[in-house]
Structure formats: C-alpha cells, structure tokens
Amino acid sequence: MKRIRISAVVILSSALLFSSCASFNKTQKGGAIGAVGGGAMGAIIGKVAGNTGLGAIIGAAVGGATGAVIGHKMDKQAAEIAKTVPDAKVERVGEGIVVEFSSNVLFGFDSSNLSADAKVNLDKLVKILNVYPDTDIEVQGHTDSKGSQSYNQSLxxxxxxxxxxxxxxxxxxxxxxxxxxxxxxMPKYDNNTENGRSQNRRVEFLITANEKMKTESEKEVVK
Structure with a gap:
C-alpha cells in the first residue's frame, strides 16, 4: 500500500509539473523541471514513464534561471543536430537533448557491428558534438522483447x-x-506490433550540460 501511495504521489506531481509547463517553451521548461526535479525524482519519473532519457536528463538538471540559460544553449545545439543528421530523431527534453537512432540505421540485423551508413551518420553527429564540447553524452542501447532477456541485454x-x-x-x-x-x-514503443518492435531496437544519445557549462551558465545569470 505504501508503494502505491508513493507511486501515486510521484505520478500526480509529474502530471502537475508538466501540465503547468504546457505553455512554456523548451528553454523555460528546462528551468522549471530542474527546479523541482533532482536526481532522485528524475530516476523515479524515468522509471514510471518508461523513458530513461527523460529520467536521466531530469536527474541532471540544474533548474531555475541557470537551467533556463542551459536550455537556450541546448535549443541551438538540438536545431543543428536535427538539420545535420536527418536520419536521427532529435528531441529537446528539459535541459538536455535526446538523439534517437533506429538500430537499423546503425547496425545490420542481430549485429553489433556498425554499418557503413552508420559511420556516415555518426560522423555528422560527431561534428556537432565537437562544436559543443561542454556537454556529457550517455549512449544507451535498447532492444525489442524478442529473444531471451539475457541475450537482449548483451546485444x-x-x-x-x-x-x-x-x-x-x-x-x-x-x-x-x-x-x-x-x-x-525500457521500451518506448509497443512491442506487440512489428513497427513498435522495430522502433524499440534503438540507440539513444542523452546530451546534458557538464560542470563547465553549468558554471558558465550560472555566471551568465549573475551578470
């Protein structure tokens, strides 16, 4: 019963948070989410939502005016990635960016060897990542639910x-x-359909501010 109550509070809090931010732009959402998020809340929200990118980015958020400055910087970077890497799905989340590649863009079937096309796409992404060195990058691998759990984990x-x-x-x-x-x-899509399973076979890049960007963004607020 206690767990149910905690989950209910978390879900309700998350719903209120995101509904209250509905009229905000992505930069403002970065500040608002970070202000009430934090590592623990981010992990919980990510688990409840089945979205590891959302959880990790909320967990890394600074919040407040500094978070809004970081969000503005991420807006620019996300726009450049979307323009330069058309085969990727780019989403601004809070103070970070989620870049999603379907596995069939990067790998052959049931393979972990990068294809030639994958290297072309990754080269485009690397170019942008090098222009913005003050970010951390978490690379996440995901599979669909076919096959054994241990095999999918290893893949x-x-x-x-x-x-x-x-x-x-x-x-x-x-x-x-x-x-x-x-x-x-951590499926984001429906594993009961072939299209959903195909989308769950993905690699995600979670791009967040490193300590240098956070410190410089805080100084910009003071100015």
Missing part, C-alpha cells in the same frame, strides 16, 4: 559500446561518454 550493451567506441575514436573525449545497455527493459 544492447555491445551496440552501445560499439557506438561509444566510435565516438571516442573520432575525437570525443572519453570523459564525456557514459555507456549503458537496457536490453528490452
């Missing part, structure tokens, strides 16, 4: 690792990169 980790290695080998500092595999555990 997701291998794919995320392959992508992370490519970023590092092409000039992205290792200090900026984190790698996680979630297997089939």
């Amino acid at each position: 997701s980790e291998n794919r995320a690792g392959e992508v992370s290695g490519y970023l590092f080998n092409n000039g992205i500092s290792n200090n900026r990169i984190r790698t996680k595999g979630f297997g089939e555990n």
Whole structure:
C-alpha cells in the first residue's frame, strides 16, 4: 500500500509539473523541471514513464534561471543536430537533448557491428558534438522483447559500446561518454506490433550540460 501511495504521489506531481509547463517553451521548461526535479525524482519519473532519457536528463538538471540559460544553449545545439543528421530523431527534453537512432540505421540485423551508413551518420553527429564540447553524452542501447532477456541485454550493451567506441575514436573525449545497455527493459514503443518492435531496437544519445557549462551558465545569470 505504501508503494502505491508513493507511486501515486510521484505520478500526480509529474502530471502537475508538466501540465503547468504546457505553455512554456523548451528553454523555460528546462528551468522549471530542474527546479523541482533532482536526481532522485528524475530516476523515479524515468522509471514510471518508461523513458530513461527523460529520467536521466531530469536527474541532471540544474533548474531555475541557470537551467533556463542551459536550455537556450541546448535549443541551438538540438536545431543543428536535427538539420545535420536527418536520419536521427532529435528531441529537446528539459535541459538536455535526446538523439534517437533506429538500430537499423546503425547496425545490420542481430549485429553489433556498425554499418557503413552508420559511420556516415555518426560522423555528422560527431561534428556537432565537437562544436559543443561542454556537454556529457550517455549512449544507451535498447532492444525489442524478442529473444531471451539475457541475450537482449548483451546485444544492447555491445551496440552501445560499439557506438561509444566510435565516438571516442573520432575525437570525443572519453570523459564525456557514459555507456549503458537496457536490453528490452525500457521500451518506448509497443512491442506487440512489428513497427513498435522495430522502433524499440534503438540507440539513444542523452546530451546534458557538464560542470563547465553549468558554471558558465550560472555566471551568465549573475551578470
């Protein structure tokens, strides 16, 4: 019963938060979400929503006026990624960016080896990431629910690792990169349909402000 009550409070709080932000632009949402979010709330919201990107970005949020400045910087970066990498789905979330690639854009069927087309797409993304060095990047691998859970977990980790290695080998500092595999555990789409399963086979890049950007953004607010 206690768990049910906690979940209800979290869901209600999240609903109120996002409904209150409905009229905000993405930059303003960054400030508002961060102000009430924090690491613990971000993790809970991400779990409830089944969206690891949402949870991680909320968890990393600064909030307030500083968060709004960071959000403005992320607006610009997201627009450049969307323009430069048309095969990716780019979404602004709070103070960060989620860049989603369907696995069939990056890998062959049931493979963790990057295809030639994948390298072309990743080269475009790397170019933008190098223009904005004051960000951290979490690379997440996800699969659909077909096959065993252990196999899917391993495949997701291998794919995320392959992508992370490519970023590092092409000039992205290792200090900026984190790698996680979630297997089939965090579907964003319906695993009961072929189209949904296809979309769940994905790699996501979560782009958030590093400590340098946070500090510089705070100074901009003071000015």
